[in-house]
Amino acid sequence: MIPFNVPPRTGREEEYVAQAINSGKICGNGRFTKECTEWLESKTGCRRVLMTTSCTHALEMAAILADIKPGDEVIMPSYTFVSTANAFVMRGAVPVFVDIRPDTMNIDEQLIEDAVTPKTKAIVPVHYAGVGCEMDVILDIARRHDLIVAEDDAQGLMASYKGKPLGTFGAVGCVSFHETKNYSMGEGGALLINDESLIERAEIVWEKGTNRSRFLRGQIDKYTWVDCGSSYLPSELCAAYLIPQLEDADKINEARLACWRMYYDILTPLSEKGFIELPFVPKHCTHNAHMFYIKTKDIEERTALIAHLKEHDVMSVFHYVPLHSAEVGRRVGRFNGEDRYTTHESERLLRLPMYYGLKTEHIDEVCRIIADFYSR
Ligand SMILES: *Cc1c(COP(=O)(O)O)cnc(C)c1O
Numbered sequence: 001m002i003p004f005n006v007p008p009r010t011g012r013e014e015e016y017v018a019q020a021i022n023s024g025k026i027c028g029n030g031r032f033t034k035e036c037t038e039w040l041e042s043k044t045g046c047r048r049v050l051m052t053t054s055c056t057h058a059l060e061m062a063a064i065l066a067d068i069k070p071g072d073e074v075i076m077p078s079y080t081f082v083s084t085a086n087a088f089v090m091r092g093a094v095p096v097f098v099d100i101r102p103d104t105m106n107i108d109e110q111l112i113e114d115a116v117t118p119k120t121k122a123i124v125p126v127h128y129a130g131v132g133c134e135m136d137v138i139l140d141i142a143r144r145h146d147l148i149v150a151e152d153d154a155q156g157l158m159a160s161y162k163g164k165p166l167g168t169f170g171a172v173g174c175v176s177f178h179e180t181k182n183y184s185m186g187e188g189g190a191l192l193i194n195d196e197s198l199i200e201r202a203e204i205v206w207e208k209g210t211n212r213s214r215f216l217r218g219q220i221d222k223y224t225w226v227d228c229g230s231s232y233l234p235s236e237l238c239a240a241y242l243i244p245q246l247e248d249a250d251k252i253n254e255a256r257l258a259c260w261r262m263y264y265d266i267l268t269p270l271s272e273k274g275f276i277e278l279p280f281v282p283k284h285c286t287h288n289a290h291m292f293y294i295k296t297k298d299i300e301e302r303t304a305l306i307a308h309l310k311e312h313d314v315m316s317v318f319h320y321v322p323l324h325s326a327e328v329g330r331r332v333g334r335f336n337g338e339d340r341y342t343t344h345e346s347e348r349l350l351r352l353p354m355y356y357g358l359k360t361e362h363i364d365e366v367c368r369i370i371a372d373f374y375s376r
Helices: 013-022 031-044 055-065 082-089 135-145 196-206 212-216 236-247 249-272 299-311 327-332 342-346 360-375
Strands: 048-052 073-077 094-098 120-123 148-152 172-176 189-193 292-295 349-352
Touching (some): 031 236, 048 196, 055 196, 082 094, 236 249, 249 360
Antiparallel strands (some): 172 189, 292 349
16 A cells, blocks of 8 residues: 555654653753754744644734734635634634635735735735745735735745745744644644744743743743733654654655656656646745645546545545635635636645655556556
């Protein structure tokens, strides 16, 4: 069987987790959390990193920091994971969905401005598959309309747009370390803070609404409840699991990119014959091989191909059901403009096995099974 995903692992995780256990400190914000934080700060160049229990929670922190109030509108793609919208809906916001570009599956930057109203508060671009959204255009719109940009960078660690790391363009960027992502601590994430003025409040929100971070730095002599907040700190056990992967980040990234290029090269003849479409990466984007997907003719062909792959013990998956068509999306959100590509493209997309440690003979086999499907 060729699984769709295998959680990343370097082989040193047990050693690090054992160190965390034996250190006598397993709650958050210890040595391993600090090491993750420092790695992310130096790798991305953002002003401050706060490790979190998930990307979902980093997005919730972003919504609090953006001061989202009931009735505020937040612009985002409909083609994304539920957390992108949920984090803002939980603060009473109306998600305003904008169509995607069919080439990158990212929000169509040319359609964003039309969705701006006096109630618009934020834009949440999602860097799908670790391919950057058109941040120059998005930041320009945000500047002119005084909007906050919070990047859903769940899939984008180690990827960049015009040479600058994803997650460092908006006021904040939200990273995921879920087991399906390139680097993982099981469940986990990080808030990358780029707007310096948000740092102090972010630390408070992160520490259950208290000024404990200032207390730990010796800036005040007791800490109290000063704002709303929650428990967003991951345990040291999780941070210890992540650290060896961050140490090996370049190696993991290279291995994933090699798999991606191999899929791309082997499947190119099928795409040239017009059977499938391959992913597109704009020249100014450096991606991180978060996923390899193909596009079939339509949903029926995709269903048949998934079954064909499964018959040959290859697991492939599709996503997302567009949020505007889901029960909650219909109730609390709205789609601005026409759904030209979101639904249509989402029904054609199929993700192939992609993980650190995927063997070249397995990629060969997956591609052979796909070619066999189209030769019939
Ligand atoms: C994985 C993912 C999330 C959620 O990440 P968690 O760490 O599981 O909360 C959010 N947005 C996108 C685009 C994702 O791919």
